[in-house]
Amino acid sequence: MSAFTLEDLFRIMRECAGEEEAVDLSSAAAEQEFSLLGYDSLALMEAISRVERGYGIQLPEETLGEALTPAAFVDVVNAELAGATPAVEAAG
Numbered sequence: 001m002s003a004f005t006l007e008d009l010f011r012i013m014r015e016c017a018g019e020e021e022a023v024d025l026s027s028a029a030a031e032q033e034f035s036l037l038g039y040d041s042l043a044l045m046e047a048i049s050r051v052e053r054g055y056g057i058q059l060p061e062e063t064l065g066e067a068l069t070p071a072a073f074v075d076v077v078n079a080e081l082a083g084a085t086p087a088v089e090a091a092g
Contacts, residue, residue, distance in 0.1 A: 004055065004077040006030055009070055012050050017043035030071040037070075051077055 010029075017039055029037055034044060041064065048059055057080040067073040 004051070004074055004081060006070055006074055009047070009051075009074055009077075012047050012054075013039060013043065013070075016046040016050065030074075031069050033068045034070070034073075035068075047073075055081060057081060 034040075044064055048063060051057070052059055055077070057077070059076060059080055063073070063076050067076050
C-alpha cells in the first residue's frame with residue numbers, strides 16, 4: 001500500500017468536518033495544531049476511524065493526544081502502515 005500523505009489526511013478532514021474558507025489546508029498547515037486549524041477532537045476521532053477502516057490498520061489509542069499536528073498524524077499512520085503485515089504475506 002502506498003504511503004499516507006497530507007493530501008489524504010486533508011481530504012478525510014474535509015469529509016469529516018468540512019472546511020472553513022479561512023483555513024489553509026496546504027503543506028504550510030502541516031505543522032500547525034489541529035485546534036488552530038479549526039478541528040476539534042470529535043473531527044479527529046472521526047478521521048482516525050476513517051483512516052483505520054480505509055487502510056486496514058489500528059492506530060494507537062494515544063494518537064489523538066500525541067499527534068497534535070497533521071504532520072505528526074501522517075507520521076503515525078505511516079508507521080502503522082509500515083508495521084502492518086498484508087494478509088497475503090501473513091498467509092504465505
